[in-house]
Amino acid sequence: xxxxxxxxxxxxxxxxxxxxxxxxxxxxxxxxxxxxxxxxxxxxxxxxxxxxxxxxxxxxxxxxxxxxxxxxxxxxxxxxxxxxxxxxxxxxxxxxxxxxxxxxxxxxxxxxxxxxxxxxxxxxxxxxxxxxxxxxxxxxxxxxxxxxxxxxxxxxxxxxxxxxxxxxxxxxxxxxxx
Amino acid sequence: xxxxxxxxxxxxxxxxxxxxxxxxxxxxxxxxxxxxxxxxxxxxxxxxxxxxxxxxxxxxxxxxxxxxxxxxxxxxxxxxxxxxxxxxxxxxxxxxxxxxxxxxxxxxxxxxxxxxxxxxxxxxxxxxxxxxxxxxxxxxxxxxxxxxxxxxxxxxxxxxxxxxxxxxxxxxxxxxxxxxxxxxxxxxxxxxxxxxxxxxxxxxxxxxxxxxxxxxxxxxxxxxxxxxxxxxxxxxxxxxxxxxxxxxxxxxxxxxxxxxxxxxxxxxxxxxxxxxxxxxxxxxxxxxxxxxxxxxxxxxxxxxxxxxxxxxxxxxxxxxxxxxxxxxxxxxxxxxxxxxxxxxxxxxxxxxxxxxxxxxxxxxxxxxxxxxxxxxxxxxxxxxxxxxxxxxxxxxxxxxxxxxxxxxxxxxxxxxxxxxxxxxxxxxxxxxxxxxxxxxxxxxxxxxxxxxxxxxxxxxxxxxxxxxxxxxxxxxxxxxxxxxxxxxxxxxxxxxxxxxxxxxxxxxxxxxxxxxxxxxxxxxxxxxxxxxxxxxxxxxxxxxxxxxxxxxxxxxxxxxxxxxxxxxxxxxxxxxxxxxxxxxxxxxxxxxxxxxxxxxxxxxxxxxxxxxxxxxxxxxxxxxxxxxxxxxxxxxxxxxxxxxxxxxxxxxxxxxxxxxxxxxxxxxxxxxxxxxxxxxxxxxxxxxxxxxxxxxxxxxxxxxxxxxxxxxxxxxxxxxxxxxxxxxxxxxxxxxxxxxxxxxxxxxxxxxxxxxxxxxxxxxxxxxxxxxxxxxxxxxxxxx
Numbered sequence: 021x022x023x024x025x026x027x028x029x030x031x032x033x034x035x036x037x038x039x040x041x042x043x044x045x046x047x048x049x050x051x052x053x054x055x056x057x058x059x060x061x062x063x064x065x066x067x068x069x070x071x072x073x074x075x076x077x078x079x080x081x082x083x084x085x086x087x088x089x090x091x092x093x094x095x096x097x098x099x100x101x102x103x104x105x106x107x108x109x110x111x112x113x114x115x116x117x118x119x120x121x122x123x124x125x126x127x128x129x130x131x132x133x134x135x136x137x138x139x140x141x142x143x144x145x146x147x148x149x150x151x152x153x154x155x156x157x158x159x160x161x162x163x164x165x166x167x168x169x170x171x172x173x174x175x176x177x178x179x180x181x182x183x184x185x186x187x188x189x190x191x192x193x194x195x196x197x198x
Numbered sequence: 199x200x201x202x203x204x205x206x207x208x209x210x211x212x213x214x215x216x217x218x219x220x221x222x223x224x225x226x227x228x229x230x231x232x233x234x235x236x237x238x239x240x241x242x243x244x245x246x247x248x249x250x251x252x253x254x255x256x257x258x259x260x261x262x263x264x265x266x267x268x269x270x271x272x273x274x275x276x277x278x279x280x281x282x283x284x285x286x287x288x289x290x291x292x293x294x295x296x297x298x299x300x301x302x303x304x305x306x307x308x309x310x311x312x313x314x315x316x317x318x319x320x321x322x323x324x325x326x327x328x329x330x331x332x333x334x335x336x337x338x339x340x341x342x343x344x345x346x347x348x349x350x351x352x353x354x355x356x357x358x359x360x361x362x363x364x365x366x367x368x369x370x371x372x373x374x375x376x377x378x379x380x381x382x383x384x385x386x387x388x389x390x391x392x393x394x395x396x397x398x399x400x401x402x403x404x405x406x407x408x409x410x411x412x413x414x415x416x417x418x419x420x421x422x423x424x425x426x427x428x429x430x431x432x433x434x435x436x437x438x439x440x441x442x443x444x445x446x447x448x449x450x451x452x453x454x455x456x457x458x459x460x461x462x463x464x465x466x467x468x469x470x471x472x473x474x475x476x477x478x479x480x481x482x483x484x485x486x487x488x489x490x491x492x493x494x495x496x497x498x499x500x501x502x503x504x505x506x507x508x509x510x511x512x513x514x515x516x517x518x519x520x521x522x523x524x525x526x527x528x529x530x531x532x533x534x535x536x537x538x539x540x541x542x543x544x545x546x547x548x549x550x551x552x553x554x555x556x557x558x559x560x561x562x563x564x565x566x567x568x569x570x571x572x573x574x575x576x577x578x579x580x581x582x583x584x585x586x587x588x589x590x591x592x593x594x595x596x597x598x599x600x601x602x603x604x605x606x607x608x609x610x611x612x613x614x615x616x617x618x619x620x621x622x623x624x625x626x627x628x629x630x631x632x633x634x635x636x637x638x639x640x641x642x643x644x645x646x647x648x649x650x651x652x653x654x655x656x657x658x659x660x661x662x663x664x665x666x667x668x669x670x671x672x673x674x675x676x677x678x679x680x681x682x683x684x685x686x687x688x689x690x691x692x693x694x695x696x697x698x699x700x701x702x703x704x705x706x707x708x709x710x711x712x713x714x715x716x717x718x719x720x721x722x723x724x725x726x727x728x729x730x731x732x733x734x735x736x737x738x739x740x741x742x743x744x745x746x747x748x749x750x751x752x753x754x755x756x757x758x759x760x761x762x763x764x765x766x767x768x769x770x771x772x773x774x775x776x777x778x779x780x781x782x783x784x785x786x787x788x789x790x791x792x793x794x795x796x797x798x799x800x801x802x803x804x805x806x807x808x809x810x811x812x813x814x815x816x817x818x819x820x821x822x823x824x825x826x827x828x829x830x831x832x833x834x835x836x837x838x839x840x841x842x843x844x845x846x847x848x849x850x851x852x853x854x855x856x857x858x859x860x861x862x863x864x865x866x867x868x869x870x871x872x873x874x875x876x877x878x879x880x881x882x883x884x885x886x887x888x889x890x891x892x893x894x895x896x897x898x899x900x901x902x903x904x905x906x907x908x909x910x911x912x913x914x915x916x917x918x919x920x921x922x923x924x925x926x927x928x929x930x931x932x933x934x935x936x937x938x939x940x941x942x943x944x945x946x947x948x949x950x951x952x953x954x955x956x957x958x959x960x961x962x963x964x965x966x967x968x969x970x971x972x973x974x975x976x977x978x979x980x981x982x
Contacts, residue, residue, distance in 0.1 A: 101570070102571060132590035144606075151659060
C-alpha cells in the first residue's frame with residue numbers, strides 16, 4: 021500500500037499545485053466567478069475521481085445476456101407485442117356453461133398465447149443449459165461430487181426438455197408425425 | 199480372380215505333397231489372399247481412410263439434399279409452385295427465347311395495364327441468368343431439356359451446393375467434424391426446405407447459396423488476410439446482390455462484425471485487407487445491377503458499411519502514427535483528438551446528407567424489421583402478406599426441432615473459444631434469430647447460422663463423449679499426463695476410479711445423442727412431406743374414404759382464359775393471382791404480385807368493395823374485360839377472396855377515404871350471413887363470389903347456400919348482376935370468371951315496355967344520369 025499512499029501524498033500535493041495552476045491561468049469567466057462566490061469560504065473536499073474507463077465484460081457474462089435474449093425471441097415475444105394475444109385462451113363448456121382455460125392455441129402453426137410461448141421457450145433454454153452442464157461436468161479441475169451433480173443435472177435437463185417439447189408440439193398439432 | 203486362384207491351388211497341391219514348411223508357406227499365401235480381398239490391405243493410411251470417409255459422407259449428403267426436395271414432383275408433376283415463381287419462369291422463358299439484351303431492356307406491357315412495367319430495371323436477374331446458363335450448358339451437351347424442368351430443379355441443385363459450402367464453412371470455424379455435421383443438418387433442415395423445394399423457383403433458392411458463400415469467403419479472407427480470398431468474397435457478394443433483395447443483410451452484418459472486432463481489440467492487417475477489398479470491389483460490382491443502382495452511396499440502409507469503411511482508415515492511420523511516434527503520452531492526446539474529429543466529421547456528413555435528401559431514409563420494408571409495429575399501422579400491404587407475420591414458438595419448433603436445444607449449447611462452445619471466425623458466426627446467429635422472430639419468412643436466413651452453431655455443439659459434445667469411451671488405456675498413465683498440458687485448455691475426462699461406469703455412461707449418452715439426431719431426421723422428413731411440398735396451385739384434400747382428391751381449378755381457369763378470350767383481353771383480379779394469370783393465361787392484368795404501385799392496387803380494391811354500378815365505372819375506365827375471383831365456399835378452401843376482402847377494404851381505404859372499413863363490419867365482426875352489414879351484402883366481391891350460390895346445396899343436412907369456408911349460410915341469396923355476366927366457373931367453384939358487359943348502346947336500360955313516351959323519357963334519364971355521376975365525380979381522380 022505504500023506506493024499508493026505515496027501516490028496519494030504526491031497526488032494531494034500535485035493536485036493542490038495542479039488546482040492552483042489552472043486557476044491562475046484560466047480565462048473561463050464562470051470558473052472565476054465560482055472561485056470567488058461560493059468557494060472562497062467553502063472548501064471543496066478532496067476526492068479521487070477517475071473518468072470511468074470502459075472495460076469489456078467477460079465472455080461468459082455476454083453469454084448469459086445472449087441466453088436471456090434467446091429465451092425472449094424464441095418464446096415469440098415479437099408476436100406477443102404485435103398481435104397481442106391473450107395470456108391464456110378460454111373456451112366455454114357446452115354442457116355445463118363453465119369457462120375452461122385453453123393453454124395451446126389450436127388450429128394454426130403460427131399462432132400462440134403468451135404463456136404457451138414462454139413455457140416452450142423455457143424448455144428450449146433448459147435443453148441448451150443441460151448440454152452446457154454436461155460439458156462443464158467434464159472439466160478436470162472440480163471436485164468429483166460437483167462433477168457428478170453437474171452431469172446428472174445436465175442429463176435430466178436434456179431429457180425433460182426434449183420430452184416436454186415433444187408433448188407440447190403434439191398437443192398443439194394433433195396430426196404431428198401421423 | 200480365377201488366374202490368381204490357380205497358382206495357389208497349384209502351390210497347395212504341390213505343397214501338400216511336400217513337407218510342413220511348404221504347408222505353412224501355403225497357409226501364409228492363403229491368408230495374404232484373404233487380406234488382399236479385405237479393405238485393410240488396400241494399405242490405406244489413417245489420413246487416407248479419413249479422407250475416404252469424409253468424401254463419401256459429403257457425396258451422400260449431396261444426394262440426400264437433392265432427393266428430399268422431390269416430394270411434390272413425385273406426387274403431382276413437374277410444375278412451378280406458388281405465385282412469384284410464375285413470374286420468374288416467364289422472364290426466364292423470355293431470356294432463353296430472346297437473348298440477354300432483349301431481357302435486360304424488356305418493357306412488359308402485359309401487366310399493370312395501362313402503366314406497364316420496366317422488367318429489366320425492376321428485377322434481380324441472378325436467378326434467371328443462372329437457370330438460363332444451366333439450360334444452355336445442358337443444351338450444349340445435347341441434353342434436350344425443356345426450360346421448365348431446369349427451372350423446377352434449380353432450387354434443389356443449389357441446396358445441394360449449399361451443403362458443400364456449409365462443410366467448408368464449418369471446417370473454417372471449428373474443424374472438419376463440425377463441417378460434416380453442419381452439411382448433414384442443413385441438407386434436411388425444414389427451415390431451408392420450405393423455400394427451396396423442387397418447383398419453388400424463387401430468388402431464395404439461389405440466394406441462400408450466395409449468402410453462405412459470401413460469408414464463408416469473407417471469414418476465410420479475415421482468417422488468412424489474403425487478397426485473393428477477399429476478391430472472391432466481393433464476387434460472391436455481387437452474385438448475392440444480383441439474386442435477392444436480402445443482400446442488405448450482408449452489407450449490414452459484415453460492417454457490424456468488423457465494428458465488434460474493432461471494439462474487442464482484434465484489429466489486424468488481415469481484417470483491414472479483407473474488409474477494404476470486399477467493400478470497395480463489392481460496391482462497384484453491385485452498382486452494375488440496374489435495380490440496385492446507386493443505392494450503395496445514396497440509401498440510408500447502406501450507410502453503416504461506409505461509416506465502418508472510414509473508421510477502418512482512421513484505425514490504420516492511428517496505427518501508423520503510433521508506429522512512428524515513440525512517445526505514448528503524445529500519442530494518447532493525438533488519439534483522443536483524432537477520434538473526436540473523425541466521429542464529429544462523420545456525424546456532420548451524415549446529418550447533412552440526410553437533411554438535404556441525398557441519403558434516403560430506410561425504406562418501409564426494412565424499417566419494419568427494426569420497429570415491427572410500424573407496418574401494422576402505416577403500410578397495410580406489407581402487413582397483409584402472411585409470410586410477414588411475426589413468428590410464434592411453434593413455427594420455430596416446426597422448422598428447427600432439435601436445433602433449438604443445440605443452438606444455445608453451440609453458442610456456449612463458441613464463447614469458450616473466441617476467435618475471429620467464431621465471433622462472426624455468433625453475430626450471424628444472433629442477428630438472424632432476431633429477424634426470424636420478427637418475420638416468419640426470415641427463418642430461412644437464420645437456418646444456415648443455426649445449423650452451423652448446432653453442428654459445433656454436436657461435434658464438441660460427441661468428441662467429449664468419445665474421448666471418454668476411448669479413455670480405457672490412459673487411466674494408468676494419468677499421473678504422467680497430468681504434468682503435460684493437454685490440447686484443449688481444460689484437460690478432460692480422466693477420473694481415477696469408477697472407470698467402467700464412466701465408460702458405460704458415455705456409451706449410453708452417445709446412443710442418446712444418436713437417438714436425438716435420428717428423431718430430427720424423422721421430423722424433417724415428415725414436415726417436408728406433409729407441410730412444405732404442396733404446390734399451392736393444385737389443392738388436395740382427403741376424401742371420405744381416405745383417398746386423396748386433387749383440385750386443379752386454378753389451372754383449369756387459366757387455360758380457359760387462354761383459349762376462350764380475345765388475345766388483348768384485360769383481366770382484373772386481386773394482386774395475388776397476377777403473375778399466374780400472365781404466365782399461364784397469357785392475358786394482360788391490371789395489378790400483380792410486384793405491388794409496386796399502391797394507388798393502382800387501391801383502385802382495384804375500391805372497385806371490389808364498391809356497389810356494382812360504381813365498380814362498373816372504375817372498370818370501364820381501366821378497360822377491364824374480365825373479372826376473376828377465387829371462392830372457397832363449395833370446397834371449404836379458406837384462402838379465398840372473401841377471407842382476403844378486409845385487406846382490399848383497408849388498402850382501398852388507405853388511398854380513397856370513401857371506403858371505410860367499419861361499413862363492412864357489424865360490431866367489429868366480419869360476417870357474411872343474414873346479420874352482415876348491408877354494404878357488405880351488396881358489394882361487388884360479395885355478388886361475384888355468391889352469384890347463383892344460393893341455389894347450391896354444399897353439404898348434407900345444411901340449407902342451400904351454406905358457405906363451407908365460413909361455416910354460415912349466406913345472407914343475400916338472390917343476386918342479380920346488372921353490368922357483368924358469368925363467363926366461367928370451374929368444376930369445384932374455386933375460380934369464377936365474369937365478363938364485363940359493354941355499356942348500353944342507347945341511354946335507355948331497355949325495359950321501357952315499348953317506349954311510347956320517347957322525348958320526356960330521354961330528358962328524365964339524362965337528368966338521372968347527371969345526378970348519379972355528380973355523386974361519384976371523384977372517380978375521375980384515378981385516371982391521373
